[in-house]
Amino acid sequence: MKPLLEATGIVKEFRGRGRSLDVVALDGVDISIMPGEIVGIVGESGSGKSTLSRILVGIEHATKGVVKHNDEVVASPADWRTLRLDIQYIFQDPYLSLAPHMTVGQSIGDGLEIRGEGTSAERSKRIGETLEMVGLKASDAQSYPAVFSGGQRQRISLARALILNPKLIICDEIVSGLDVSVQAQILNLLVELHRNQGVGIVFVSHDLRVVKYLCDRILVMHRGLVVETNTTENLFAHPQHEYTQHLLSCVPAGLSSSGI
Ligand SMILES: Nc1ncnc2c1ncn2[C@@H]1O[C@H](COP(=O)(O)OP(=O)(O)OP(=O)(O)O)[C@@H](O)[C@H]1O
Ligand SMILES: [Mg+2]
Numbered sequence: 001m002k003p004l005l006e007a008t009g010i011v012k013e014f015r016g017r018g019r020s021l022d023v024v025a026l027d028g029v030d031i032s033i034m035p036g037e038i039v040g041i042v043g044e045s046g047s048g049k050s051t052l053s054r055i056l057v058g059i060e061h062a063t064k065g066v067v068k069h070n071d072e073v074v075a076s077p078a079d080w081r082t083l084r085l086d087i088q089y090i091f092q093d094p095y096l097s098l099a100p101h102m103t104v105g106q107s108i109g110d111g112l113e114i115r116g117e118g119t120s121a122e123r124s125k126r127i128g129e130t131l132e133m134v135g136l137k138a139s140d141a142q143s144y145p146a147v148f149s150g151g152q153r154q155r156i157s158l159a160r161a162l163i164l165n166p167k168l169i170i171c172d173e174i175v176s177g178l179d180v181s182v183q184a185q186i187l188n189l190l191v192e193l194h195r196n197q198g199v200g201i202v203f204v205s206h207d208l209r210v211v212k213y214l215c216d217r218i219l220v221m222h223r224g225l226v227v228e229t230n231t232t233e234n235l236f237a238h239p240q241h242e243y244t245q246h247l248l249s250c251v252p253a254g255l256s257s258s259g260i
Contacts, residue, residue, distance in 0.1 A: 001035065095150070111163065228243075
């Protein structure tokens with residue numbers, strides 16, 4: 001089987017403005033994601049997790065390196081548009097990612113409309129079905145984001161991604177701003193979507209307990225590099241890199257060998 005998404009030798013430098021220095025956010029990163037896989041990316045703040053995720057969908061562009069989608073190099077704007085038919089990115093902050101002046105239905109249906117899929121009535125039906133798929137009501141389409149809680153808004157963000165039938169969703173810290181009980185609901189929803197729709201997930205988090213619960217495989221990032229990658233089981237049982245060992249030692253006692 002071919003990887004759905006592959007990136008090799010990714011370097012990203014941000015040029016410093018004024019007195020600030022240049023930052024090397026990624027220093028030669030490789031990542032490969034098979035169809036239907038759930039992959040975790042963990043690492044401390046500033047290690048490059050978001051930069052890498054954003055490069056994988058073309059929100060940012062690498063200074064050096066290659067992204068391949070279905071074994072084809074992604075280079076032109078048209079290639080990136082094709083990639084985004086398969087791969088959707090969900091932002092950390094649902095407050096920022098939903099336009100306040102658009103109804104939830106408009107936000108969710110936007111992608112379909114841009115692609116010119118279906119009639120207006122068919123799109124409304126799909127919007128309702130997708131809202132129900134993420135545990136909301138079809139009638140919520142008429143409301144504005146302001147009336148929803150953080151967890152509900154993150155469900156709306158998921159609906160907006162899922163309506164496009166992606167093969168992979170990249171979730172960048174999507175539960176970190178939420179209460180623990182709401183986090184668990186969203187994680188369970190992701191597991192269910194994976195089981196029922198076969199959607200692959202890249203789950204970015206600084207919380208090892210969360211990635212352990214969800215992911216088949218984990219990449220550990222440290223200072224712009226992937227320092228270790230292994231199946232979740234092996235990574236927890238036999239961490240190889242010093243930084244991974246450090247991360248595991250920070251998981252509160254009793255949780256390192258149990259679930260969430
Ligand atoms: N637009 C930007 N301009 C300048 N520097 C940036 C920009 N985006 C990211 N960086 C820098 O790149 C490095 C990696 O940042 P990134 O946001 O990818 O880390 P992260 O692992 O996602 O961190 P966090 O866990 O806090 O979300 C950091 O040093 C950050 O300050
Ligand atoms: Mg980040």
